[in-house]
Amino acid sequence: MQTIYKVFLVIFIVFLGFNIFAINYNENWMSEENSIYIFSIVASVFGLLCTYILHIWSKLKVKQ
Numbered sequence: 001m002q003t004i005y006k007v008f009l010v011i012f013i014v015f016l017g018f019n020i021f022a023i024n025y026n027e028n029w030m031s032e033e034n035s036i037y038i039f040s041i042v043a044s045v046f047g048l049l050c051t052y053i054l055h056i057w058s059k060l061k062v063k064q
Helices: 003-022 032-063
Strands: none
Touching: 003 032
16 A cells, blocks of 8 residues: 555544544434534545545556
8 A cells, every 4th residue: 555545544544533533422413513523424434435446446557
């Protein structure tokens, strides 16, 4: 895995952990306070998926 992918992987995991920690579990999931964190969690998961896909594509490029 290239260094740039590792950096983004760490950044997305830190954002994901912070947002899971910051959710107020006593309120509704889509309340105004929690919606910010829910959307940020979705963006972090999407970033993790994109990082993984770019890593797979870079491995395919090397094999050919």
